[in-house]
Amino acid sequence: xxxxxxxxxxxxxxxxxxxxxxxxxxxxxxxxxxxxxxxxxxxxxxxxxxxxxxxxxxxxxxxxxxxxxxxxxxxxxxxxxxxxxxxxxxxxxxxxxxxxxxxxxxxxxxxxxxxxxxxxxxxxxxxxxxxxxxxxxxxxxxxxxxxxxxxxxxxxxxxxxx
Amino acid sequence: xxxxxxxxxxxxxxxxxxxxxxxxxxxxxxxxxxxxxxxxxxxxxxxxxxxxxxxxxxxxxxxxxxxxxxxxxxxxxxxxxxxxxxxxxxxxxxxxxxxxxxxxxxxxxxxxxxxxxxxxxxxxxxxxxxxxxxxxxxxxxxxxxxxxxxxxxxxxxxxxxxxxxxxxxxxxxxxxxxxxxxxxxxxxxxxxxxxxxxxxxxxxxxxxxxxxxxxxxxxxxxxxxxxxxxxxxxxxxxxxxxxxxxxxxxxxxxxxxxxxxxxxxxxxxxxxxxxx
Numbered sequence: 001x002x003x004x005x006x007x008x009x010x011x012x013x014x015x016x017x018x019x020x021x022x023x024x025x026x027x028x029x030x031x032x033x034x035x036x037x038x039x040x041x042x043x044x045x046x047x048x049x050x051x052x053x054x055x056x057x058x059x060x061x062x063x064x065x066x067x068x069x070x071x072x073x074x075x076x077x078x079x080x081x082x083x084x085x086x087x088x089x090x091x092x093x094x095x096x097x098x099x100x101x102x103x104x105x106x107x108x109x110x111x112x113x114x115x116x117x118x119x120x121x122x123x124x125x126x127x128x129x130x131x132x133x134x135x136x137x138x139x140x141x142x143x144x145x146x147x148x149x150x151x152x153x154x155x156x157x158x159x160x161x162x
Numbered sequence: 163x164x165x166x167x168x169x170x171x172x173x174x175x176x177x178x179x180x181x182x183x184x185x186x187x188x189x190x191x192x193x194x195x196x197x198x199x200x201x202x203x204x205x206x207x208x209x210x211x212x213x214x215x216x217x218x219x220x221x222x223x224x225x226x227x228x229x230x231x232x233x234x235x236x237x238x239x240x241x242x243x244x245x246x247x248x249x250x251x252x253x254x255x256x257x258x259x260x261x262x263x264x265x266x267x268x269x270x271x272x273x274x275x276x277x278x279x280x281x282x283x284x285x286x287x288x289x290x291x292x293x294x295x296x297x298x299x300x301x302x303x304x305x306x307x308x309x310x311x312x313x314x315x316x317x318x319x320x321x322x323x324x325x326x327x328x329x330x331x332x333x334x335x336x337x338x339x340x341x342x343x344x345x346x347x348x349x350x351x352x353x354x355x356x357x358x359x360x361x362x363x364x365x366x367x368x369x370x371x372x373x374x375x376x377x378x379x380x381x382x383x384x385x386x387x388x389x390x391x392x393x394x395x396x397x398x399x400x401x402x403x404x405x406x407x408x409x410x411x412x413x414x415x416x417x418x419x420x421x422x423x424x425x426x427x428x429x430x431x432x433x434x435x436x437x438x
Contacts, residue, residue, distance in 0.1 A: 010193075011193045012190065012193040012249075015189060015190060015193055016190070016416075017403070019186070019189065019190075020180060020181075023178075023180065023181040023185075024177065024178035024179075024180070025178075027178050027179060027181075028178050033179070033181065033182065036181065037181050037182065037185035037189075040181070040185075040189065041185070041188070041189045041192070044189060044192070044193055045192065048192075048193065085179075086179045087178060087179060088176040088177065088178060088179055089176065089177060089178075089179045089180065090175060090176055091175060091176065091177055091324055092272060092274075092306060092325075092326070092406075093271075093272075093306060093324060093325060093326045093360070094175045094176075094324070095360070097175075100172060100175075101176060104172060104173065104176065119173070120178065123170065123173045123174065124173075124176075124177050124178055151169055151170070154169045154173075155169050158169060158172070
């Protein structure tokens with residue numbers, strides 16, 4: 001891994017380090033693989049054009065940039081996700097249950113992006129509600145409500161008890 | 163009512179899907195050459211020199227082609243371009259003299275690792291038969307089990323991942339068996355039983371089979387002797403930012419893939435590079 005002369009990590013290094021997590025975040029926001037890949041690519045393409053900046057927290061910067069790019073894509077998007085892309089994969093070591101996975105994916109697609117985002121950050125990334133509130137610039141009550149609404153909708157969609 | 167007892171429990175079995183390999187390669191390739199770098203005069207001068215020297219290089223290449231035994235004709239151009247752009251790192255503790263050194267970080271209970279390991283056996287065997295010692299594979303242990311591996315984290319580092327029960331035991335058992343010439347047999351058994359080696363009894367079953375495979379050997383003691391080696395591998399993996407398996411380094415270039423053809427292509431490109 002090569003570092004830039006000023007000691008700051010290069011865009012390639014940042015992509016190697018955070019690219020996968022950013023792809024997953026964008027995928028959950030957009031529920032569309034192609035759009036998610038485009039969003040991440042656009043963020044890193046923009047990074048190349050910027051003057052050298054030393055980020056105090058590259059991960060936080062990139063996460064916010066991917067979020068903004070994804071939300072912009074959502075505003076511009078006229079068509080709904082077609083539902084053909086796989087949103088989830090089983091954790092390593094967990095036996096795949098295609099029926100369950102597809103049912104969860106379908107239910108996730110029914111959620112508004114902001115609720116899907118909270119579910120992603122809390123369940124898949126293990127963030128606290130306070131951390132999510134900071135990232136999304138929302139109050140913790142709003143974040144908690146989004147999570148609660150999302151779980152209720154998921155339970156209803158999947159046929160479980162609220 | 164369907165099978166879901168609890169939505170959160172069901173969600174916890176999954177994670178968002180990974181991007182396509184094409185996208186990853188496309189973005190990484192795009193980042194390899196920055197416009198800022200291109201504006202540097204010495205880069206432009208070097209590029210001009212390269213362009214001017216193309217005829218001479220072509221002639222030299224054609225003269226040497228006959229001496230080269232590796233063909234990269236089947237390596238996709240996109241992969242070759244991607245490969246050239248990747249940084250190289252030095253793998254600690256690896257001091258092997260060979261044209262191509264393939265270092266793999268492996269978990270014997272990881273299905274993708276097993277499939278890749280089996281698929282690559284033929285690749286390495288072919289090279290060893292035709293050109294002994296030219297291509298060397300070194301396997302390092304990176305068990306997906308917190309019992310011996312403290313670095314099981316999600317890509318963001320935020321969450322500790324669930325692992326494979328028995329992975330640490332499998333690593334120690336394979337090493338103990340290899341010392342006694344039974345490593346391949348144990349690896350084959352792990353591969354054949356991978357679907358049933360899940361859950362809390364996996365470690366006990368592996369130890370039981372190792373005892374049957376190694377009669378007269380104090381298996382527990384033999385495995386305990388191997389723990390420091392496994393710790394050493396995990397420490398090396400951590401120094402290289404390895405956070406998942408299978409993870410391979412071909413002459414120091416990181417390649418996270420489950421496709422054997424990617425490793426095969428990388429080996430060919432490295433051989434071609436050495437034979438220039």
